[in-house]
Amino acid sequence: MRTTHDTPFTAKPDTLDPQDWEAVRSLGHRMVDDMVALLAGVGDGPVWQAMPGEVREAFKTPLPREAGDLAGSYADFQALVQPYIGGNIHPRFVGWVHGGGNPVGMLAELLAGGLNANLGGRDHAPVEVERQVIRWSAEMLGFPSTASGVLVTGTSLANLIAVLVARTRALGGAVRQDGLQGCPLVAYASTEAHNCVSRAMDMAGLGTAALRLIPCDAQHRMDMDALAAAVTHDQAQGLQPFMLVGSAGTVDTGAIDDLMALSRFSRLHGLWFHVDAAFGALAMLSAQKRPLLAGISEADSVAFDFHKWAQVPYDAGCILVRDADLHAATFATQPAYLRREERGLAAGRPWPTDFGPDLSRGFRALKVWMTIKVYGADKLGAVIDRSCELAQQLARRVAAEPELEMLAPVALNVVCFRFRAAAADLDQLNADIVADLQEDGLAVPSTTMINGQLAIRVALVNHRTSEADLALLVDGLLAAGRRRTAANPQMNSQGI
Ligand SMILES: *Cc1c(COP(=O)(O)O)cnc(C)c1O
Numbered sequence: 001m002r003t004t005h006d007t008p009f010t011a012k013p014d015t016l017d018p019q020d021w022e023a024v025r026s027l028g029h030r031m032v033d034d035m036v037a038l039l040a041g042v043g044d045g046p047v048w049q050a051m052p053g054e055v056r057e058a059f060k061t062p063l064p065r066e067a068g069d070l071a072g073s074y075a076d077f078q079a080l081v082q083p084y085i086g087g088n089i090h091p092r093f094v095g096w097v098h099g100g101g102n103p104v105g106m107l108a109e110l111l112a113g114g115l116n117a118n119l120g121g122r123d124h125a126p127v128e129v130e131r132q133v134i135r136w137s138a139e140m141l142g143f144p145s146t147a148s149g150v151l152v153t154g155t156s157l158a159n160l161i162a163v164l165v166a167r168t169r170a171l172g173g174a175v176r177q178d179g180l181q182g183c184p185l186v187a188y189a190s191t192e193a194h195n196c197v198s199r200a201m202d203m204a205g206l207g208t209a210a211l212r213l214i215p216c217d218a219q220h221r222m223d224m225d226a227l228a229a230a231v232t233h234d235q236a237q238g239l240q241p242f243m244l245v246g247s248a249g250t251v252d253t254g255a256i257d258d259l260m261a262l263s264r265f266s267r268l269h270g271l272w273f274h275v276d277a278a279f280g281a282l283a284m285l286s287a288q289k290r291p292l293l294a295g296i297s298e299a300d301s302v303a304f305d306f307h308k309w310a311q312v313p314y315d316a317g318c319i320l321v322r323d324a325d326l327h328a329a330t331f332a333t334q335p336a337y338l339r340r341e342e343r344g345l346a347a348g349r350p351w352p353t354d355f356g357p358d359l360s361r362g363f364r365a366l367k368v369w370m371t372i373k374v375y376g377a378d379k380l381g382a383v384i385d386r387s388c389e390l391a392q393q394l395a396r397r398v399a400a401e402p403e404l405e406m407l408a409p410v411a412l413n414v415v416c417f418r419f420r421a422a423a424a425d426l427d428q429l430n431a432d433i434v435a436d437l438q439e440d441g442l443a444v445p446s447t448t449m450i451n452g453q454l455a456i457r458v459a460l461v462n463h464r465t466s467e468a469d470l471a472l473l474v475d476g477l478l479a480a481g482r483r484r485t486a487a488n489p490q491m492n493s494q495g496i
Helices: 021-040 053-060 070-084 103-115 125-141 155-171 195-203 224-236 259-269 280-285 324-331 364-375 377-400 426-440 467-487
Strands: 148-152 185-190 211-214 240-247 272-276 301-305 317-321 404-406 414-419 446-450 453-459
Touching: 021 070, 021 103, 053 070, 103 364, 125 148, 125 280, 125 317, 125 364, 148 155, 148 324, 148 364, 155 185, 155 195, 155 240, 155 272, 155 301, 155 317, 155 324, 185 195, 185 224, 195 211, 211 224, 224 240, 224 259, 240 259, 259 272, 280 301, 280 377, 317 324, 364 377, 377 404, 377 414, 377 467, 404 467, 414 426, 414 467, 426 446, 426 453, 426 467, 453 467
Parallel strands: 185 211, 185 240, 240 272, 272 301
Antiparallel strands: 148 317, 301 317, 404 414, 414 453, 446 453
């Protein structure tokens, strides 16, 4: 690994720009060539490999005072960073819910970095790019074109924004000055809702205890009778139900709440209807899957990610709000140094900063815009169909293998199952099998708990995953399970 700096980067005396632009250009070309080569052969190497101790140590050098060498620091990147990534660009990364990225988005990141646009506000074309992405999102979800929205890091932040807008609707704009003051607000989501909904309640100051987690049916969807009972109970206690959060694609099993029923229930009880559709929203691009999301177009707000199923490089989340005025009423302020004008660069209101907590914001929109323009929404929809088809194929394979059993129905693109054996601790065995595969570099599934049992969880999100990759994954899981049960005479791999 490279630690010496042969030819220090020489900046012009008064700026950070180089003396020698040609050197920057030629190294930049090499970086593009290298990254294209990496992506073109992305399935060849291990999915993941543990970082050796000396590599980790290499990150502990003190603050550099002297000029370094651009080529040298690129060599460090190649030696220390690139081989030890999480692996979600690899076709056999099927853990958690990660997007695979795409080369168009990568090039867009280069362009965005060059322009160094600040999308907090003001009147410039990068803001128009983001507005178009928001309008396209509204079109995708069946929202009116007057809906507002803003790109954020991810659905976690998008959900927080939704909670804050719903709070403003329930308590009025004065809550922004007066604070919550013995606030009686309570919200509802299912037990399968992503943990970030609870964190949003925490960060909004409402508290996680004010989020009621409603039990689910056998399909892992919110039980509507239990919801009605919880709301009635809270009302009788003098509390104020204000928000209902539906899940469109739960993180554990990909289940989709009955969004139509949730929408009707929300109208009936005056609740803000929000949908966490982190990855599921993109199923709106699939003619085949769209009916599963019926009702999402009725929502007051939807949170989703472009960095998952839409394959835009991290990070790119989005919040969409039906009522733009209420959205702005939750965040807009106007300090003197951010005066909005009718003309000049300070024109162009409302600004993106009026719709969320960030002031300075990067040009995330460009990688989303270019990904959608280059591939087209239909092609992204086809990726969704393919992921779901692969999930069904995997479920069939699991059902056909006597040593494997399904732990949850497959609603969309997530398959939860486990290796069966007469092991004392089946949960530990399955966790070990998953870790074995990860450490072998063969594949990266993850785990979760389903009905109190540890499940091997395969989330099919990556556009690069193929049938052959899933065959390698299952063969690898079976081999690891057999190896582990054979090593332990108390276990056998023929099931219970
Ligand atoms: C991933 C996910 C989130 C969190 O989104 P981030 O982009 O990681 O912040 C929320 N809800 C669901 C259902 C998810 O899958």
